[in-house]
Amino acid sequence: MASIISKKQKKKENYTLKELKSLGCDLLSSRAHINNLPLLLSFISPQSPPQFVVEALLSLQSFFTPLLSQLPSSSSSSSSSSHPSSAKRPRSEEEEDNDDTKKTAEVDEDPEVVFKAWLRSNFDEFVKLLLDVLDSDQSEDTLRDIVLGTLMEFVKLLNAGRFHSSIYNRILNAIIHSAVETDVFLDILNSKYFKFIDVRYFTYISMEKFVKTLEASAVSADKTVMENSETENESKDSMELSIRKIYQVLSRIPPPQKQAEKSDHEMWSGSDESSSEKPKEKKKKNKDQDSNLLSPTTIAKRMKLKFTKAWISFLRLPLPLDVYKEVLASIHQTVIPHLSNPAMLCDFLTKSYDIGGVVSVMALSSLFILMTEHGLEYPNFYEKLYALLVPSVFVAKHRARFLQLLDACLRSSLLPAYLAASFTKKLSRLSLSVPPSGSLVITALIYNLLRRHPTINHLVHQEPVENANEANLEDDEDNESRPKTNKKLGIDYFNSQETDLKKTGAMRSSLWEIDTLRHHYCPPVSRFVSSLETDLTIRAKTTEMKIEDFSSGSYATIFGDEIRRRVKQVPLAFYKAVPTSLFEDSDFPGWTFTIPQEEGKC
Structure with missing residues (x-):
């Protein structure tokens, strides 16, 4: 087994870019070359040259994109729903018991079902490898942009036209826990994706989940007595780093507007719907998905609530002092006007105001707004x-x-x-x-x-x-x-x-x-x-x-x-003779201000 792996590894290292492109073309042309799929996946790695990663990525994306609607929900999902005969009539318990073994055998032996399950497992591996490349400090910024774009395409297309929140949550999780500076990812998200209302909506949901996870870990850390102080310090530093990154994400998301324009309701998940569908089919499809698909208007109404939950949850964390000051400096402009109920901040602001010093000075602005505009009594x-x-x-x-x-x-x-x-x-x-x-x-x-x-x-x-x-x-x-x-x-x-x-x-x-x-x-x-x-x-x-x-x-x-400043009159002093000392002798009787010359010097 070890010899086979070493042989594959050696063969992979000997591939040229032209040969890699040929592997991708063969995979797209026929199922006969399906074994090229695992080989192409092996090139999606932070250690691979960027041009090899991009070439393999493009071939795999072109291969999986038409198949996304046909893949099962997971690699281990049951395939009984793929048989239309199962929905013809209700079956009795006795008939179901008698046919259990037969049905399981048929499912297991169905080559198409096995093939799709195998494709799904390879697709999951593809997503995992892309996330590894995304958060690796060895990757270049251009490569991260391409990888993030591919993942966002899967977010749009994988769930049959609905936003795939699971993959998007994994993207944000990789960004939060990455060793790379968050600004690298946020620049891409802010320029390309935060303009879509559903991306912002699910970003708030993910941030709230991350905050709750940090809260749980903080509580467990407080209850557990750390034997090693170094481990305790590392845990504290890791939590502070995660809090800073969550704040950076929250502060970069455009806040919900009171009177949003039509362009602000544009959705990422619905921006690539096929225009070739017939109106009747499209109407029927939308009707079937009404229970699960969030319309832009619905998301806009819920956006303020998700915004509020994300920020209120974040402010309950033990914020580092520098983050604390940044939040207080901008909260009256970036958070309070967009909360569903600004009075929810009264505990946070009154606690900050009671601290004293610079923190109280910075909390005064937001506290004043709550007192004058929202009826807070202090x-x-x-x-x-x-x-x-x-x-x-x-x-x-x-x-x-x-x-x-x-x-x-x-x-x-x-x-x-x-x-x-x-x-x-x-x-x-x-x-x-x-x-x-x-x-x-x-x-x-x-x-x-x-x-x-x-x-x-x-x-x-x-x-x-x-x-x-x-x-x-x-x-x-x-x-x-x-x-x-x-x-x-x-x-x-x-x-x-x-x-x-x-x-x-x-x-x-x-x-x-x-x-x-x-x-x-x-x-x-x-x-x-x-x-x-x-x-x-x-x-x-x-x-x-x-x-x-x-x-x-x-x-x-x-x-x-x-x-x-223009000065009309300037006081001037005139001397009849050039002064030879700083003070006049007559001003200080008995004092002399001349410097005696030393002997031998001119």
């Missing part, structure tokens, strides 16, 4: 938002979106006075420790807050009052009059470390920090503060600042604005 929302106001947020990557949302969250005129005062005072204190770009946006935010909430305008210039009673010093959110203050200059009653917004003491403080910005070392900051010296109580004479004009500022933008 009792501690403003306390959490207040806790996010730290100096680092003004240099974060997503600071522009966060600052715009901060302004939007504080826009309501129904906010209590103590809450508006606490945010105003916290921002004012931060203006002393953030970069100049942060001071500019903070000034704009405070300006908007003072204009929207007249009850806190006393913070701009709060004067101390003598003999004030401590009982009158407590904050009263319903009293719009100016609170009294002790005549203790240099004392700020605002507690920046307090987390309870009712106890911060902001209503008893003043915006002295903004006054210090008049003398800021950065000229644009001092000029901007001076330009806002207007009476904010007269709303008709003022307009709100657009935070988006300042939210993405940096040293580079400030410097760019300064060099483009």
Whole structure:
């Protein structure tokens, strides 16, 4: 047996491309050359030269394509359904028992049935070999494109005009578990196949299945005590890699549109139906397949549900931190508008918002959408938002979106006075420790807050009052009059470390920090503060600042604005004589600023 295999292997290696093409032509011409089929299959391998793989693939695809409708559902399927006489009349149990042996013998001895079963087993092997070539790191990108195209043709044709989800699921499974970068496959799928509605539909179904498999493996890994830490780390790394690939697939699928155009309903499985069929036969065929065939309209209605299930299942996985941040950065645009019920994300978003730091900043955008558009109630929302106001947020990557949302969250005129005062005072204190770009946006935010909430305008210039009673010093959110203050200059009653917004003491403080910005070392900051010296109580004479004009500022933008700024007057200094020292002797009596020359040197 070993000698026969070695002989075949040697013979295979000695084949030329011309001889391989001749084998394919002989196979297509007559059944007499059917033994060429296994030989051609042996060339479908990642180790074979690409041109040999392509030649064998083309011959085998041409051979199997006309036979797909005749192949049994599997290589081991029963062939009793192929006999039309079996459906003539009901048979009694006694007749069936008497004919069991005879019928089995007839089926086993039917050469046509045996031949088709053999063809089916070879076709299954062909698909398996194509998947091996597809996910091999030895294959070239051009070869992967050809192989994927062949597999997708089988997805279209194998199931009698219906989408063959089993083969497509195996394709996606090979992509997810391949050592090759997912982008190589996704570029092909996105450019050629994701435009078809049924491909997108079954992609969501497959992704949900993969996620459930990962969930099950994660639960079993948690319950099992790993004796070898290296095995545990390898399992964790493998799971993280699979999660990243699933996310890449989900993020590349075009989301379902609210008002899909006619072109968006085009189906891959129905794009190659034979136009030679008679209308009556075609109508009868479609009627027979109504129970199994999904129409484009039906798929479009179900698409949002499959989209929702796939994403909600994915978000339950233990996402790596980098994937977690990517999801939060785009979920408000790519996921929430297309969910069947966006409120299903409330647990994921509130949990993310409670984490703190950058993750909370990135979760704020989606949480704000759920609160304003979908009726989500979040009792501690403003306390959490207040806790996010730290100096680092003004240099974060997503600071522009966060600052715009901060302004939007504080826009309501129904906010209590103590809450508006606490945010105003916290921002004012931060203006002393953030970069100049942060001071500019903070000034704009405070300006908007003072204009929207007249009850806190006393913070701009709060004067101390003598003999004030401590009982009158407590904050009263319903009293719009100016609170009294002790005549203790240099004392700020605002507690920046307090987390309870009712106890911060902001209503008893003043915006002295903004006054210090008049003398800021950065000229644009001092000029901007001076330009806002207007009476904010007269709303008709003022307009709100657009935070988006300042939210993405940096040293580079400030410097760019300064060099483009036209200066009318430039201060100049003239000296009657060229100075010989940095300071005048008269400025520092008793000090000398001349450098004595060493002896021997000129």
